[in-house]
Amino acid sequence: xxxxxxxxxxxxxxLTSPRICQFEFIPAGWNSQSILDFIAKASPPFHALIDTGxxxxxxxxxxxxxxxxxAGLSQMKGVVYLD
Numbered sequence: 001x002x003x004x005x006x007x008x009x010x011x012x013x014x015l016t017s018p019r020i021c022q023f024e025f026i027p028a029g030w031n032s033q034s035i036l037d038f039i040a041k042a043s044p045p046f047h048a049l050i051d052t053g054x055x056x057x058x059x060x061x062x063x064x065x066x067x068x069x070x071a072g073l074s075q076m077k078g079v080v081y082l083d
Contacts, residue, residue, distance in 0.1 A: 015050070032056045036064065040072030 014020055026035065035055060039046050049068075056064055065079040073079070 032059060033067075036067050037071055040068045045073065045075055 024038070026038075032055065039049055049064075059067070061081040061083055065081040068079055069076075
C-alpha cells in the first residue's frame with residue numbers, strides 16, 4: 001500500500017490543530033466506563049474518539065460503539081468503528 005506524499009503530515013497537522021481538536025483532563029479514579037459516559041453525554045458532543053493511549057480496555061471496538069450509543073449520543077445517528 002502506497003500513501004500519497006504528504007498524507008502523514010496532513011493527518012498530524014489536523015490532529016494537533018487546536019482549531020479542530022481539544023483535550024480534556026480526566027479526574028483521578030477514572031475507568032473505561034467513566035470515560036465513555038463522559039464522551040456519550042458531552043455537550044457540545046464529541047465527533048471522534050481516537051484512543052491512542054489504549055485507555056478503553058477490556059472492550060472490543062464494537063462493544064465501545066454499542067456502549068456509547070446506549071449511554072448517550074442522542075444527537076448522533078450512529079457510530080463508525082474499526083474492527
